[in-house]
Amino acid sequence: MQQLMALESSVLQFAEAAVKAAATVEILERSPATLRDAILRAVGDATRILFAPPHELPVALFSEFAADSRVVANPTPDEMVHSAAGVTEAFAGVASTGSVCVDVGYERTGVVSLLAPLQIAVVAAETIVPKPRDLFRSDILDGKGLKRDFVFVTGPSATADMGPLVRGVHGPHKLHIIVVR
Amino acid sequence: MAAPVNSADIQPRQVANKSNKKALLDAIRMTLDVQSAAVRLNTQTFNRNRYAATALIGDYNELKDRARQIKEAAIANLPELLRRLEASVQANGGHFYLAKTAAAANQYIRDVLVRHQVKRVVKGKSITSEEIKLNHAIEAAGIAVAETDLAEFILQVADEQPSHIIAPALHYSRERITKLFKRKFTTDLPLDTGEELTRFAREKLREQFIAADAGISGANLIAADSGSLMLVESEGNIRMTMTLPSLHIAIAGIEKVVPSRTDFGPFLELLPASGTGQPLTSYVSILHPPLQSPPFVAPGGTAKPREFHLVLIDNGRSRMREDPVLHEALYCIRCSACLNSCANFETVGGHAFGGETYSGGIGGSWEAGTGTLMNARFSELCTACSRCVPQCPVRIDIPWLNENLRQRMNLEQPPSVAKSAFGAMTGSAEQDRVAPLQKQFFGNYHSFGKWGTRFAALANASMHLPGARGLMESALGVDCRRTLPPFPKKTWEQLYHEERGVKPGTIEPGVVMLADVFTNYGAPERGMAAIRVLRAIGLDVALSPAMPDGRAAMSQGMMETAQRQARALAPVLKRYLDEGRKIVVLEPSVLAMLRFDFKHLLGDPGTQTLLAQNSFEPLEVLWGVAQELRLDLAQIFAARRCPHGTRLFYHSHCQQRTCNSATQTVEVLRAAGFDVVTSSVECCGMAGSFGYKREYYELSMAVGEDLFAQVRRAEEGSGPRTLVASGISCHEQLSAGLGREVFHPAELLASTL
Known part of the structure; x- marks a missing residue:
């Protein structure tokens, strides 16, 4: 019970911080149909969606989404550059900052999470850690943060170089995070 | 608001090198005329955000202590760390090169690019590459370089040096960027908002990313045990630079090396909070290249295997490491907190309070360390007000560095009978009697106080004698427009x-x-x-x-x-x-x-x-x-x-x-x-x-x-x-x-x- 409450509070802290960093967050029960519906709701009427299959979360969780006709299984370079959304898993989340950690060592995860204007990241509630520094501890998440090539993603890309703060620069203009429990 | 007029018509590049004093004074005039409003707005925003962000770090002071310890130990153990790093990079399948000088680094990078027949390089922001003037070296080999950080893009278009160590074009207001782009590019777009300017630059640079055959990035930290890099950014251009082309070259100063990835923790939280005042920037990449994922192949291009080169630059840093004062500067993680909390910097920015590459309170030590002492002349603008000291995440006593630079610059001055006699009379220690008269006057205020109060009536009256203040201005450099406190009759x-x-x-x-x-x-x-x-x-x-x-x-x-x-x-x-x-x-x-x-x-x-x-x-x-x-x-x-x-x-x-x-x-x-x-x-x-x-x-x-x-x-x-x-x-x-x-x-x- 206590563990459950701690989980709940870290998910809430995570969601609050992510929203503060200009991401949008949805918290879902873990099911293939719910996940598919949530992703498709987020992409709206986009006709081409990039998808890098998961390595941590079960592939089956994404099966219904992956079957959607708009998901490009093996994109050509041209399709990679001209897609509306990119969907990847995140192997960790950070409660204090609302960041998701995306492994970019796997085939295509790096580009899928970077090139499209809308980035969607799916993260498991139990992988949310309290602080960024926790990713560099061997006793947390099996020390994955010490071994992998990954990116802390905190909100969409942004710049203040052109005067006012602008969201959406070279990287995604929007970040939608789906937390699955 | 009237458009600012650069009445002096001074271009930033002309006053980048301040080894002669006139350049410094011209630069102050230029920045006050043209850049001050934008610099104030941007640095003061960073400054406010930093106070808010660091207050959210529960153990801010402990984290600073930890960061300081890591840096102290790393610099002390640098030769060994460099050996370990070389082995790690090679074990990962990458190439390691330690460049003694800027020229050696440029030569190496140019050779790699030429060997790969590279036509087009995309580059992420790297202040170290500015230090060694890498772009000139690459362009001299006929290779095009696209700066992809929007601030660096602005500077490349304007041909100016950075004015800030993390936001290098922060001296540009939105209005001035619009004017610059309209002058340099032919476009029908209005470019009248930050969004429009960003979209314009993004589209231009997206073509470059797709077509580039090499990417050059910097690195905020490097872990010796695994060859891991930490790269902090918000625009996504550094990720593109490292992910898309098959050839990735990372360059950094040797001081960026820490023992292991576990040491990244404190810096990961301190750097963005101390810099832009964000808990984290949009993207912090933790990689040990070469990446395992395949590179992006442009439409119509052919697939190549990934190749990675880590180029570490000494260029004076080993000398700094041996220096009893300047070794402190090697702890700097380039967060810019000392720039943004400095009232003088907030008013003029790095084109006056800075040299060809480095700026602000810490900048003088870097210009002196990687160049010559007189390049640090702009550090005169450090008043030792000390506001930067509690802001520094690695606890560098920046005013103390600048006071020491000042001493060294004083010692470079030729001695003179007048200075020496003046110093002896007013109480300067023997070594300090080469300092300019103005410095010895202010440095020995107590002597003037002692004599002035003893003969208060006379001393105060003499200040009002015709020509007395003029003499003080010409001989001692005390501004006529200031009121010197009158000497009291009794102390x-x-x-x-x-x-x-x-x-x-x-x-x-x-x-x-x-x-x-x-x-x-x-x-x-x-x-x-x-x-x-x-x-x-x-x-x-x-x-x-x-x-x-x-x-x-x-x-x-x-x-x-x-x-x-x-x-x-x-x-x-x-x-x-x-x-x-x-x-x-x-x-x-x-x-x-x-x-x-x-x-x-x-x-x-x-x-x-x-x-x-x-x-x-x-x-x-x-x-x-x-x-x-x-x-x-x-x-x-x-x-x-x-x-x-x-x-x-x-x-x-x-x-x-x-x-x-x-x-x-x-x-x-x-x-x-x-x-x-x-x-x-x-x-x-x-x-x-x-x-x-x-x-x-x-x-x-x-x-x-x-x-x-x-x-x-x-x-x-x-x-x-x-x-x-x-x-x-x-x-x-x-x-x-x-x-x-x-x-x-x-x-x-x-x-x-």
């Missing part, structure tokens, strides 16, 4: 010892006030007011002999003189501590000497710690005693009895805030019944002698404008407030800017007695 010491019938205090054993030279010769009545106030709560107050503390000399880079003075003063103060008295210091810049700066001067850590822990600002002591004894300050110092009114505007002193001795003054004044509005500027711009100097008068007044505006805002609609300040030079600045009398808090409290 603080004399007034104190002439008192009769003073009853001993009821609180034993009481305090000793340090008769600092500024109060003793400049404002003795203020000192007496402080004594009366402390006595009013029952404290027994002794007064130390008037002795210089080293502050004035140190601020002029006269380190020998400062050391001699500090070492003479310490035992005198120690005797009072042995009696059980606490030390009370009226002038905050002198308090900061005892609290912090003596550690560089005394060579006696025991005494230094004792002095640091037992010295206080007068109202800090008063507030402490009042809390402890539950004194009713509203009765003792009833504000309604104050002849100067009860509505106050209070400006605390920069060093007082660094000492955490400012809030107590506000507490006391409010408890006494005053209505207090406080300033929120980092420094008034006077900063001791800085604003008196002819060449910096305009800058000093421009800095002060923020403070003057705050006073005006506080009085808008509700009527005037009495001006109150704790520092002697803040008094001069406020009264110069607003033309009104300024009081010390102790004077107001004393007036209620």
Whole structure:
């Protein structure tokens, strides 16, 4: 019970911080149909969606989404550059900052999470850690943060170089995070 | 608002190298004319956000200690770390190259690019690449370089050097970017908003990313155990640079190496919070290249395997490592907190307060370390106000670095009979007698005070003699537009010892006030007011002999003189501590000497710690005693009895805030019944002698404008407030800017007695 409450509070802290960093967050029960519906709701009427299959979360969780006709299984370079959304898993989340950690060592995860204007990241509630520094501890998440090539993603890309703060620069203009429990 | 006019018509590149003083002065004029508004807006936003973001880090101070330890150990162990890093990079399948010089680094990178027949390079922001002028080297080989960070893109289009170490084009307002792009590009787009400008640049650069056959990035940190890089950014261009092309070259200074990835933790949280004031920037990449994922193949292109080169640059850093002063700069993680918390930097930015690459408080050490000493001349703009010191995530004492650079630059000056005689007469240590007359004048203020008060009538009258101020301006560089405090007929010491019938205090054993030279010769009545106030709560107050503390000399880079003075003063103060008295210091810049700066001067850590822990600002002591004894300050110092009114505007002193001795003054004044509005500027711009100097008068007044505006805002609609300040030079600045009398808090409290 206590563990459950701690989980709940870290998910809430995570969601609050992510929203503060200009991401949008949805918290879902873990099911293939719910996940598919949530992703498709987020992409709206986009006709081409990039998808890098998961390595941590079960592939089956994404099966219904992956079957959607708009998901490009093996994109050509041209399709990679001209897609509306990119969907990847995140192997960790950070409660204090609302960041998701995306492994970019796997085939295509790096580009899928970077090139499209809308980035969607799916993260498991139990992988949310309290602080960024926790990713560099061997006793947390099996020390994955010490071994992998990954990116802390905190909100969409942004710049203040052109005067006012602008969201959406070279990287995604929007970040939608789906937390699955 | 009228368009700013660069009346001097000076281009930033012309004044990047400030080894001659004229370039520095021209650069100040240019930046005040053209860049000041944008620089102020952007740095002050960073500054506010940093205070907010670091307050959210629960263990901020512990994290800073940890970061400092990691850097100290890493720099101490650098040769070994570099060997381990080389092995790690090679084990990952990458290439490692340690470049002794900028030229060697450029040669290596150019060779790699040529070998791969690279036509087009995309580049992420790297201040180190600016240091070695990498772009010139690559372009000379006929290879196109696209700067992809939007700020660097602006600079590339404008052909200017960076003005800030993390936001290199922050001197550009949106309006000036629009103008620049319209001049340089043919486009029908309006480009009248940040969004439009960003979209325009993004589309231009997206083509470059797709077509590029190599990416060059920097690195914020590098882990020796795994060859891991940490890269902090918000735009996504660095990720593109490292992910899309098959060839990735990362360049960084050797000081970026830490033992292991586990050491990234503290920096990961401190760097963005201290820089832009974000908990994390949009993207922080942690990679040990070459990446395992396949590179992006452009439409119609052919797939190539990934290749990675790590180029580490020495270029003077090994020399810095051996240097007793400059090795501190190697701990710098380039967060920019010292730039954004600096009132002078906020007003002119890095095109004046900076060299060809590095800028701000820490910039002088880097320009001197990687170039020549005189490249650091702009570090004169560091007034040692100390506001950067508590902001530095690795606890570098930046003013101390700049004071040492000043000493070295003084020593480069040819000696002269005049300087030497002047120095001997006024009290400079032998080594410091090569310093310019102006520096020796301000550094030996106590000598002038001593003679001036002895012959006050004569000295003050002589200031009013026709030509006297003109002579001071031409010989000593004291600006004619400044009012030098008149010499009093009697010093603080004399007034104190002439008192009769003073009853001993009821609180034993009481305090000793340090008769600092500024109060003793400049404002003795203020000192007496402080004594009366402390006595009013029952404290027994002794007064130390008037002795210089080293502050004035140190601020002029006269380190020998400062050391001699500090070492003479310490035992005198120690005797009072042995009696059980606490030390009370009226002038905050002198308090900061005892609290912090003596550690560089005394060579006696025991005494230094004792002095640091037992010295206080007068109202800090008063507030402490009042809390402890539950004194009713509203009765003792009833504000309604104050002849100067009860509505106050209070400006605390920069060093007082660094000492955490400012809030107590506000507490006391409010408890006494005053209505207090406080300033929120980092420094008034006077900063001791800085604003008196002819060449910096305009800058000093421009800095002060923020403070003057705050006073005006506080009085808008509700009527005037009495001006109150704790520092002697803040008094001069406020009264110069607003033309009104300024009081010390102790004077107001004393007036209620």
